[in-house]
Amino acid sequence: MTRILVSEVGPRDGLQSIKAMMSLEDKKRWIAAEAAAGVPEIEVGSFVPPSLLPQMADTAELVRFARGIEGLNVVALVPNAKGASRAVEAGVHGMSLPFSMSETHSKKNLRKDHPEMIAEIGEASRIARGGGVHFAVGLATAFGCTLEGAVSEDQVVRLAEAAASAGAQELGLSDTTGYADPAQVRRLVRRVKAAVGDDMLTTLHLHNTRGLGLANVVAGLEEGITTFDASLGGLGGCPFAPGASGNIVTEDLVLMLNSMGFDTGIDLRALLKVRQILREALPGEPLYGFTPDAGPMLDYDERTAA
Amino acid sequence: MTRILVSEVGPRDGLQSIKAMMSLEDKKRWIAAEAAAGVPEIEVGSFVPPSLLPQMADTAELVRFARGIEGLNVVALVPNAKGASRAVEAGVHGMSLPFSMSETHSKKNLRKDHPEMIAEIGEASRIARGGGVHFAVGLATAFGCTLEGAVSEDQVVRLAEAAASAGAQELGLSDTTGYADPAQVRRLVRRVKAAVGDDMLTTLHLHNTRGLGLANVVAGLEEGITTFDASLGGLGGCPFAPGASGNIVTEDLVLMLNSMGFDTGIDLRALLKVRQILREALPGEPLYGFTPDAGPMLDYDERTAA
Known part of the structure; x- marks a missing residue:
């Protein structure tokens, strides 16, 4: 069975896009329950200035909590080098820095143009590596x-190469x-893999x-x-891209992957029960x-045993 | 550009599964508006006994109406040979007979076991061909x-061959x-195509x-x-299979296919307006x-022009 990694980003991407605040205790319950269901990686928060996203102010505390859960890979988003330092200090296993392929979006979201972002990636990457932390860039x-509107594929390929050269250990393509x-998806994944190497775009x-x-x-x-x-x-989306709400649903993704015979390590029935925590915490x-x-x-167990 | 046929089944599969009745006039408005948006084929109803599905009682009248729309392929569902006769009489371009791969479902849905169904397919096929009407079987x-629960793939392949031998001119796989x-999907399509020929399973x-x-x-x-x-x-589903509601959504399907560069012939923006007819007719x-x-x-028009 091929291993596929499902990375839960709800505590970061989900919560940052809604108005309701979730308490630290509820976030811990959520993270612990998903990890117990077998979710191998959780993005627990974002090291942005708390004044910008108050919902993410407890990220360092969540990292420390999540690091106590055996087998869980604990990751966080960092917008810049300063965030990378805070992430290292908090003790993440990995961090991901978003690099917007649309320069307009980049300036609006992180207030930096492309050359400034590449410089920032270089600096954040040095900080991460210095702290022994895995450093990914999300395109x-x-x-x-x-x-x-359209973002040119040539531009994505060029910027992917630039991010890799600047120190990214891993790249992702984000449909923000x-x-x-x-x-x-097929075309762009193929082009970027051809440019940066098959193992770099995961x-x-x-x-x-x-x-x-x-x-x-x-x-x-x-x-x-x-x-x-x-x-x-x-839950979630990007607060700075109007109409962008809605990550793909973990429950449906896990059903699909498990049913297809991939090894996610996630117990779907246990995962479905975690939803109740969100219902209670975010009425x-x-x-x-x-x-x-x-x-x-009805034949789900036969499929996943195949 | 590769042509992909989107066949609208809402007036049949959608309406047969809901309690609310849609008037003949509203159905005509719906069918005319979708055809005007470029939808090339519509399953306008089902030749089942009206006592069983009163919602489908006006199918013959809808066929006559839809036949008046230039360029539209008018199809209907038929449960048996008797329905096939009524469909020929009404003047359909094509008919589709559902053949359930699960014998339990077949007995419950159409009150026939597999040998009886194959005999019925043979008879319906002769009636259809005699009337110059295209005859498809939906597996x-x-x-x-x-x-x-699970339906064996060997059984699906065997019954697909039996349906083709009994006179089906075309086969479909239905995830009822x-x-x-x-x-x-990939595995079963490949296996059935290998058994009955690439052009038979469409x-x-x-x-x-x-x-x-x-x-x-x-x-x-x-x-x-x-x-x-x-x-x-x-809209819709199968009233005899609990929890089976919900055909895939025409609007999302057309967006996806058009965006991928397939030629559906459908104007998405015109299609989106047709939804209002459903809102009004089925509050x-x-x-x-x-x-x-x-x-x-934003770049939808660039994508579809590609």
């Missing part, structure tokens, strides 16, 4: 931008805006804005992608996904 | 059954219960019960499937789909 708005279609971060999220996962699997970000209940917040209502197929 | 519950996963009828509908479309496209059934607003009925809320991507 945001790689499939299009709600501000610019829910623009990706499966043909584009991850897809997909949104379900237009319902194409899992279709894009299938395209990514065909091209050898081995890590998919997802958010429990489809009234919309949760997405089809599997929670329909449940696994 | 229902091909991916699993809410009553039996929303059980299919993309790996299974169609996938998919449900979105567990959110995997469009992911399964991608798998089907990879294996050379050229026709996909879908329902506007995701309170849940409608699905993401594209109606999000709208096309």
